[in-house]
Amino acid sequence: MKFDNSAALLERARQIIPGGVNSPVRAFRGVGGVPPFIVRGEGCRLYDADGNEFIDYIGSWGPLILGHRFPPVMDAIREILEVGTSFGAPTEREIELAEMIRDAAPSCEMVRLVNSGTEATMSALRVARGFTGRDLTIKFEGCYHGHVDSLLVKAGSGMATLGIADTAGVPEAFAATTIALPYNSPEALEAAFKAHGDKIAAVIVEPVVGNMGCIPPSREFLDAMVRLTRQYGSVLIFDEVMTGFRVSYGGAQEMFGIKPDMSTFGKVIGGGLPIAAYGGRAEIMNRVAPVGNIYQAGTLSGNPLAVASGLAMLRHLKSHPEVYTQIDKAAKAICDAAPKGTAVNRVGSMFTMFFCEGPVTSWDTAKGADTERFKSLHRHMLESGVYLPPSQFEAAFVGAAHDDEAIAATVEALRRFE
Ligand code: KE4
Numbered sequence: 001m002k003f004d005n006s007a008a009l010l011e012r013a014r015q016i017i018p019g020g021v022n023s024p025v026r027a028f029r030g031v032g033g034v035p036p037f038i039v040r041g042e043g044c045r046l047y048d049a050d051g052n053e054f055i056d057y058i059g060s061w062g063p064l065i066l067g068h069r070f071p072p073v074m075d076a077i078r079e080i081l082e083v084g085t086s087f088g089a090p091t092e093r094e095i096e097l098a099e100m101i102r103d104a105a106p107s108c109e110m111v112r113l114v115n116s117g118t119e120a121t122m123s124a125l126r127v128a129r130g131f132t133g134r135d136l137t138i139k140f141e142g143c144y145h146g147h148v149d150s151l152l153v154k155a156g157s158g159m160a161t162l163g164i165a166d167t168a169g170v171p172e173a174f175a176a177t178t179i180a181l182p183y184n185s186p187e188a189l190e191a192a193f194k195a196h197g198d199k200i201a202a203v204i205v206e207p208v209v210g211n212m213g214c215i216p217p218s219r220e221f222l223d224a225m226v227r228l229t230r231q232y233g234s235v236l237i238f239d240e241v242m243t244g245f246r247v248s249y250g251g252a253q254e255m256f257g258i259k260p261d262m263s264t265f266g267k268v269i270g271g272g273l274p275i276a277a278y279g280g281r282a283e284i285m286n287r288v289a290p291v292g293n294i295y296q297a298g299t300l301s302g303n304p305l306a307v308a309s310g311l312a313m314l315r316h317l318k319s320h321p322e323v324y325t326q327i328d329k330a331a332k333a334i335c336d337a338a339p340k341g342t343a344v345n346r347v348g349s350m351f352t353m354f355f356c357e358g359p360v361t362s363w364d365t366a367k368g369a370d371t372e373r374f375k376s377l378h379r380h381m382l383e384s385g386v387y388l389p390p391s392q393f394e395a396a397f398v399g400a401a402h403d404d405e406a407i408a409a410t411v412e413a414l415r416r417f418e
């Protein structure tokens with residue numbers, strides 16, 4: 001495989017964009033030391049600037065559960081182009097999308113649309129603080145909730161990949177409002193609430209982690225979160241930006257039978273266009289301006305193109321529940337071919353092959369994975385035409401466009417890895 005054009009593009013990009021990328025996780029050193037610059041996506045495949053073809057298991061980091069250029073999504077976007085792109089005013093489709101989110105996740109009695117997962121979690125946190133009149137937040141080491149100042153404490157995703165323990169630029173005063181605990185530790189959570197319970201505004205959690213690699217929660221951990229937030233009057237926020245409409249149509253909260261006080265969504269609800277949402281109990285959400293005194297706003301929130309794209313996506317997923325069985329089965333087939341010496345975590349169609357002894361249940365166990373071995377696997381797969389997330393601390397995603405041929409080619413490439 002040649003990557004000369006991508007190398008030249010990276011050189012040019014670096015002159016004007018930090019690291020040549022608009023999000024750090026994209027700056028991985030693939031074969032030839034450069035990330036492929038992509039020119040086109042179709043179904044489950046990506047095509048780069050050197051004409052290379054890859055089976056894509058990133059899917060834009062989760063949104064493309066139905067693959068690139070899914071026809072109903074493309075048609076929905078084209079339809080909007082005939083009437084405009086943005087009005088800065090309410091539209092009917094925004095109501096429809098909010099209603100679909102509530103119907104999928106009934107804990108969200110009310111919903112506000114925003115433009116990114118970061119905006120969704122930042123807003124949910126502000127609302128939780130305003131609603132409770134408290135300042136402290138509990139998050140979990142290795143979880144990533146977007147680049148919100150106060151949540152970039154012991155965060156996962158690109159921070160874990162780049163080994164940035166705590167980012168510069170976040171005032172100590174902000175970081176001090178966040179308590180970072182080990183994931184899957186009911187004991188640590190209990191102790192934190194005993195010590196600070198009446199000051200804790202919210203617990204924000206990835207109900208299935210994707211951002212330190214895929215890690216499922218234990219039932220005890222989930223139950224402790226529900227019990228303690230109820231007991232101390234804190235807001236339980238399920239960050240379902242990645243898991244919403246991914247691990248099941250109703251997200252992790254449906255899978256686990258839990259009704260969090262608030263939830264955030266993103267990725268899948270936009271079908272690949274920039275959109276996210278936060279929502280929760282009406283009693284909480286009615287504190288948001290213009291009804292209440294907690295301010296949150298956005299020029300392009302509820303953007304007609306993104307909303308139409310998301311509606312087409314969710315309508316298809318709702319009317320084709322068999323998609324989830326299909327993608328879960330495909331992900332299982334791939335995980336069954338994982339290289340020896342890996343601990344595999346999979347929840348539905350998201351998975352990670354950790355190069356370490358299992359079980360991987362928290363950051364403490366994930367961080368011990370052999371990242372050099374992971375890099376070798378990633379390079380081997382890329383050379384085999386398979387595009388995995390370029391970090392041990394990310395989840396891979398299987399979508400409905402991954403056909404038998406793609407799965408077989410992926411399994412065959414995994415089997416050849418030594
Ligand atoms: P965005 O602001 O990137 O749209 O969403 C932030 C976010 C919030 N919550 C969860 C659970 C998330 O996974 C994310 C973003 N996920 C990463 C992938 N690990 C986005 C990829 C990137 O940063 O480029």
